[in-house]
Amino acid sequence: MWPSLVDDLYFVLHDSVTGHARLHPRLTSLALAGAALAELTLTEQVTVDLTTPHDRLYATTQYATGDPLSRSLLGHIIAEPHHPVGTWLLFFARTIYADVRSRMVAGKLLNPPARHLLKQQPAAPVDPNRAAWPLSRLNLTVQRGEPPAIGDRVLYGLLAATGCAQRVMWEHDPAFMTAMTAALPVPLRRLLAQTKIAVGQAVISRR
């Protein structure tokens, strides 16, 4: 397993030098929540119950493992196995942005956010090259028309779900993009579809 999908998404959604966000915090949070659930799905710790109308999410393991953040997410899912994916996205989106940021600061991927003259500066990446890599990798894959790794396909699906893909991809080839996510396992496709729904509702919502 390569570096975390969540971390990669965080880097894609933020400037690799300054750490400024590219996307509205609410949408960033939903995308990160989607990435965290996708990671748990990829490591086969949770899956989507396709027999239910609302895509119930449940844990396939009894014991939460991994780093504290994944353990905490998985702990919630084990404790309440009856919620649909959409509910989990909303629930995790409340806190995940801050949690991921502190995890990445602790992991020496981001510098601690500095304070300049009352204005909170964003947490800048420790190594801009490391931060720029996930997006470059995605772009190069598209450019070369190579079959991307499964994690990159999910990453791409999340970018499309938040409407960020058009902004960050060098070339926009809808057919190739669709093909990229269409070959994913069904639970992951459901997860991406639910993320897109949650994003749409966040935009329409009046708050």
Add this chain to the structure above:
Amino acid sequence: MSLTEQRPGAVTAALAKDRLGIPSIVFFVVSAAAPLMVVAGSVPTAYAVTGVIGVPFAFLMLGAVFALFAVGYVTMARHVVNAGAFYAYAAQGLGRTMGAAAAWVALLTYNALQLGLYGIIGSATEPLLLDWFGASPPWWIIALAAWALTGVLGLLRVDLNGRILAILLVSEIAIVLLFDIGDLAHAAPGGIDVTGFTPGSLFVPGVGAALATVVAGFAGVESSVVFAEESKDRHRTVPIATYAGIAIIALLYSFSAWAQTVPTGPDGIVKAATEQGPVLIFNQAGAHLGSAVATIGSVLFVTSSIACMIAFHNTTARYIFALGRENVLPAVFGRTSARTAAPIAGSVLQTALGLIVITVYAISGLDPVTKLFFTFGAFGGLGLLTLLTLTSIAVIAFFARAPRGETAWRTRFAPALSALALGVIIGLMLINFDTVLGVAPDSVIRWVLPGIFVLAIVLGVAWARVLKATRPEVYANIGLGPQALDGDTR
């Protein structure tokens, strides 16, 4: 408590904290209706343009019709996931083709209501500027300033937050009631006359024109159901908030419309309203309560109009976004701004239309209050009634297939009665549409404007047919809201 009993878990509890209660939804709904703007702007215009003194009764009667409509409407909201808009109801009750037609009518309606507001902001602001600086720019400069503000806030996705709206709304209602008391304390020599509340005062030639004005004042109450997903208890919160919103609006407007007639007497109101227009109630308040109170009222009139503009701008932009996302409109309209999460294409389209309308009216020199605010308001009102009628029929059709445990009153009788009443009102409005527009009875334009809605329905139906033939997967999703995307991988 046994261990197996399912308790509301941490997840539900945490999400419930963010959900809306009855007061929040009532505030959203009533502030979209902008009480002071209706009382100061629409009511005197209605008296002046139509010459009907039964406006107070018209508000009560329409309130009753809206409440009747709401019975079926909120019942269906319990059973339709993401009851976003009228077109979703039409699509699920009457089929996807009618859903697309309703979508186009709704788009026209909300656009008209939003654009019409640019006509009132000038006359709301002018008296204040004259008072403070001794001079005022032409109305269209003020309208352009409001237009720019609305456009920028729309792109930044700034919704006036709930607390500001609440403060504005409460002060608006307080000032309206204060004005009413002032009016009552200074009755005309003939004494307090309640003619305005009698049906006879409304059902005179011109009744349709009076109704046309009054309808637009209710625009916004139908938005309560879009909060279903975000409310604490979708079975209780939304219905109560809807009825409360309708009751507050109908009673407040009716009482205030009547109070305006008290100082002049029912015989004098039409003349006074014609001469003074939107400053009528502020002149009355100035005479009764002193100029300070009148000035506060004028300031709130401006803020009320701007808040209403922003609310309608954002509603329309979101509506365009939802349709774009479902591919009922071109997909470009489903785009959002990454930084602000604003429905960017819808917002820009809305802003562009605003500029066109202001420019056309400024160049042609048409009166902004009667020809823009009032005409667009009445046109939007006609569209709103068309949508309500369609929706009532959709409710009947929806529950005819499966009653889903609801009573016959909610699923059949109330929607049928409301469709009938709405149909009659639409008929009356069409009979008097020449008066509404201020044109000769044989003028072509009186049929052209309502004809636009017929055209919208025809185009909507045609568009749905095209979609069905060329992109059946898009057609299959019409009316499902954001859930529409759900279908693509299943």
